[in-house]
Amino acid sequence: MNDCVSVFLTGVGGQGILLASEIISNAAMLSGFDVKTNEVHGMAQRGGTVTALVRYGPKVYSPLICEGNARVLCAFEMAEAIRAAHYLAPGGLAVVNQYRIIPVTVSSGSAVYPENIKETLRKCFPRLCYFDATQKAIEAGTEKAANVVLLGATSVGLDLPEETWLEAIRKTVKPKFLEVNLKAFAAGRAAAQS
Amino acid sequence: MKELLSGNEAIARGVYEAGVRVAVGYPGTPSTEILENVEQYKEHVYCEWSPNEKVAFEVAAGACLTGARSIVTMKHVGLNVAADPLMTLTYVGAVGGIVAIVADDPGMHSSQNEQDSRQYARFAKIPLLEPSDSEEARDFLVAGMDISEKFKTPVILRTTTRISHSRSLVELHERVEHTPQGFKKDPPRFVPIPAWARPMRVRVEERLRAMIPEVSASALNRIEWANKDLGIIACGVAYQYVKEVFPEASVLKLGWPYPYPDDLIRQFAAGVKRLLVVEELDDFLEEHIKALGIACDGKNFVPNIGELSPMALRRIRAKMEGKELPQVLPVEEASKxxxxxxxxxxxxxxxxxxxALGKFDVVVTGDIGCYSLGVAAPLNRMDTILCMGAGISMAHGMKIAGEKKRVVGIVGDSTFFHSGITALLDIGYNKSAPVIIILDNRVTAMTGHQDNPGSGLTLMGEPTHEASIEEFARACGIKRVFTVDPLKYDAFIELLKNSFETPEPTVIISRSPCIVHDHSGLKPALKVDPDVCRTCKLCLKIGCPALEFTEGHVRINNLLCGGCSLCGQICPFDAIS
Structure with a gap:
């Protein structure tokens, strides 16, 4: 799909996906690109799967992407990485949070949460960055910054200058949470580079 | 200065820039954020949540007749509610500009149907504007105001989920004031009694004809000439998918598709070898183009169900070229x-x-709101949904048809104010006896926690009268009216039991605030005592996301649990506290 870069974010309602997509789009905008995003609102946010897309490039038409086109797939919940795996482009980076949210369909006995998910992730994603973002967020100061930790890892798969990422975070998060979010971002970036 | 705005935010910006004075609506995905964002301009624009879309439309119509620019916002099904004032305001016409913003939901992300509201523009014989991104959403709102005033007509601005909820860059402009001149008495113009409605009817047709040359010449419609082997006519978000998937094709982009720009369509069709119409949902353009005697492809390739996407267009392209498109399917593990x-x-x-309702063999007629989710497993406790307010009226209908089981109608507080009051009046008036439960969580929750007539706050943040559901119920003639907290679970079940045994109509107001909106009811997370729990799994039948069953044990996720204690009250062994 032409020369646009696409990022696919997925997770569960309430995990802070929309903030992460806002920071990515701000970073792309600050880098001088045209940007489009798409988000899920409404009924789907009530504990269901939530996705957000960001696309940037010299000129972006569609806010939606084709399967097999995302340069980075960032999953805030590990089973959701597998559900969205076919959106990742060949050679793309998968950032997967080592974090499980059990759906009601599992607790009520009508479905099973997959076992050996790490193996499945390895099989699905040749370029996999799989780590516990919540733990890194706690180390940075608050578990609520797990989304920004994942964003840090995601940034490694994109070609935007680090300074624009930091500026985008400054622009997007509230000043009193800025320091912890900058730390969280750095931790995520380090995790993906190691 | 450019800002990254959603389509809805951009429309709100357009409302500000166009000098709009009055902005009203009723929340509904995907339209809700328009008025939520107008609120930031409340020093310049009066804004309110009306009880429903019909009232909202009439409020905007009243404002427009004083010369004030006004807008009304709604989701697609809201326009069905507002169709009555729409179909006659089209006769009366506009003084100040009036734009009805209608957000369709192809694919039904958050809706009970996927009607194509463009049909209403043709039905009402008024102009239709359809933006393709946020910049156009803002521009078209401003243009819609000018069109409305020039031709003295209401205008429909139609968005879809992917326009409303996608962000793109928008250049911001200053506000241009439009000062209303006040209402000027003119009964033949504003009073559609038959004698005056007949000349109005003629003026509607004259207006439509007068608009046609303007539509073809409008900058909102444009031809992008490229390779002339294939020409594509597209509007809305479908235009973006076309540019992505058919980059070499010539395109006629219609931002003002109705009244149909016949001259422009003929000119474009004459310039290309093959013509394809790409539109979401109905064949709104295609049918007319064919009626003009122009051969084209359209719904023979483009689905009329669900939303389009770049992938859908790639499939269409492959089909047109007689090729097989290799499918990119979800990975095998995803199916498990x-x-x-x-x-x-x-x-x-x-x-x-x-x-609690799960304990009784009753029929439950449900309604539109968060509580629609009560239909899902493991609760499985809703039997019908139709539209706003029907939870009450359908319960009455089943009752008078002689349904042998007790019938329970369910609506939320905002839905009750929207369309439930007249339904309850019908029950009181015509003496039937269902049990009506009004789920009063003090807020319009599903659409993202908007205030409503019961919440004591206006959209502009001013304290106001809290409408009493109890008083409404009594005024409708219901004598058995109870207000209870359903989280006092045993007492609630007892009340249900009593009500089912009574031959009188009963209204139960289940009053307990939405915990996501009002955190004051949050309590510490509960715990399951593993020594006491006998893994009977009764608690799992309430479908709470905080209750997890893993490795043979029931656990409570302390990040999710808000301490409501329902599971503890259900546990027969007192293992949860």
């Missing part, structure tokens, strides 16, 4: 994943209502 549908939130008071 547990589904993750939306569910009632942890500590949602509605859960207690549905869990």
């Amino acid at each position: 994943l547990p589904p993750r549908p939306p569910v009632l939130c942890p500590s949602c008071p509605h859960r207690a209502v549905f869990s």
Whole structure:
């Protein structure tokens, strides 16, 4: 799909996906690109799967992407990485949070949460960055910054200058949470580079 | 200065820039954020949540007749509610500009149907504007005001989910004031009694004809000439997909598709070898183009169900070229994943209502709101949904048809104010006896926690009268009116039991605030005592996301649990506290 870069974010309602997509789009905008995003609102946010897309490039038409086109797939919940795996482009980076949210369909006995998910992730994603973002967020100061930790890892798969990422975070998060979010971002970036 | 705005934010910006004075609406995905964002301009623009879309439309119509520029916002099904004032305001016409913003939901992300509201423009014989991104959403709102005033007509600005909820860059402009001149008495113009409505009817047709040359010449419609082997006519978000998937084709982009720009369509069709119409949902353009005697492809390739996407267009392209498109399917393991549908939130008071109803063999007629989720497993406690307010009226209908089981109608507080009051009046008036449960969580929750006539706050943040559901119920003639907290679970079940045994109509107001909106009811997370728990799994039947069953044990996720204690009250062994 032409020369646009696409990022696919997925997770569960309430995990802070929309903030992460806002920071990515701000970073792309600050880098001088045209940007489009798409988000899920409404009924789907009530504990269901939530996705957000960001696309940037010299000129972006569609806010939606084709399967097999995302340069980075960032999953805030590990089973959701597998559900969205076919959106990742060949050679793309998968950032997967080592974090499980059990759906009601599992607790009520009508479905099973997959076992050996790490193996499945390895099989699905040749370029996999799989780590516990919540733990890194706690180390940075608050578990609520797990989304920004994942964003840090995601940034490694994109070609935007680090300074624009930091500026985008400054622009997007509230000043009193800025320091912890900058730390969280750095931790995520380090995790993906190691 | 450019800003990254959603389509809805951009429309709100357009409302500000166009000098709009009055902005009203009723929340509904995907339209809700328009008025939420107009609120930031409240020094310049009066804005309100009306009780429903019909009232909202009439409020905007009244404002427009004083010369004030006004807008009204709604989701597609809201226009059905507002169709009555729409179909006659089209006769009366506009003084100040009036634009009805209608957000369709192809694919039904958050709706009960996927009607194509463009049909209303043709039905009402008024102009239709359809933006393709946020910049156009803002521009078209401003243009819509000019068109409305020039031709003295209401205008429909139609968006879809992907326009409303996608962000793109928008250049901001200053506000241009439009000062209303006040209402000027003119009964033949504003009073459609038959003698005056007949000349109005003629003026509607004259207006439509007068608009046609303007539509073809409008900058909102444009031809992008490229390779002339294939020409594509597209509007709305479909235009973006066309540019992505058919980059070499010539394109006629219609931002003002109705009244149909016949000259422009003929000119474009004459310039290309093959013509394709790409539009979401109905063949709104295609049918007319064919009626003009122009051969084209369209719904023979483009689905009329669900939303389009770049992938859908790639499939269409492959089909047109007689090729096989290799399918990119979800990975094999994805088929084994547990589904993750939306569910009632942890500590949602509605859960207690549905869990309690599960103890009775009754028919439950439901309604539109978060509580629609009561239909899902494991609660399984809703039997019908139709539209706003029908939870009450359909219960009455079943009752008078002689349904042998007790019938329970369910609506939320905002839905009751929207369309439930007249339905309850019908029950009182015509003496039937269903049990009506009004789930009063003090807020319009599903669409993102908007205030409503019961919440004591206006959209502009001013304290106001709290409408009393109890008083409404009594005024409708219902004598048995109870207000209870469903989280006092045993007492709630007892009340249901009594009500089912009584031959009189009963209104139960289940009053407990939405825990996501009002955190004051949050309590510390509960714990399961593993020594006491006998793994009977009764607690798992309430479908709470905070209750997890893993490695043979029931656990409570302390990040999710809000301490509502419903599971503890249900546990026969007192293992949860």
